Amino acid sequence: MTKQQMLNNLKRECENCYACEIGKKRTNLVFGAGNPDTVSVVLIGEAPGEQEDLQGKPFVGKAGQFLDEYLQKAGIDRNKDLFIINTLKCRPFVIKNSEKGIKSNRPPKKEEKLACETFMLKQIEIINPKLIILCGNNALKSLCGSKYTITKVHGTLANLEYKGRKAIAIYHPSYLISYVHSEEKNKEFLEDLKYIKSLIK
Ligand code: URA
16 A cells, blocks of 8 residues: 555544544644655644635645745745644634634644544654654644753754654744744744755755
8 A cells, every 4th residue: 555545544534533622613624735655754733724724735824825935945845845744633713703703723722632643643654754844832742742842942853753753843834923023033944944955855
């Protein structure tokens, strides 16, 4: 069986998962995107947002556009070089205005992360990447443990790994565009991506 066939089977399992409340409320499952038979790098984000839930694809909203811009600047081809997944496959949200049906993203809950973890770990086992990019604190802590913090470990291969596979953490684009608004941090983000490019070429 090819990696793609194994992932297709896993996706079917995932589509039948309603273990937590967001599974029952999703518009689309966001399983992941990329060619598992050719890539050697998996990028793990946090969770789908509004656009991802609507389109069923990872990183296609504002954060995704920012990520795409910086990947391009660093010379990384999202479609050719990466398989992109999230720690959660469904959008975590709260209802902001029930009359207008306005939803707002929220961070994943512990029980949601636990319910979805096996899917993420199976995706990694199937794709078997040489390098894992952990995009943001949530992905970093989910895979490598809560003692790590993105501001301290981003951009270095020093001590992160998952079952013998190298891992490297980068800031989450949403953190850069919605919270810090710092040219300095954007520069660090680009430097980290350029370093990743040097590792995968
Ligand atoms: N943020 C994420 O972490 N993942 C997505 O797919 C979109 C936004």
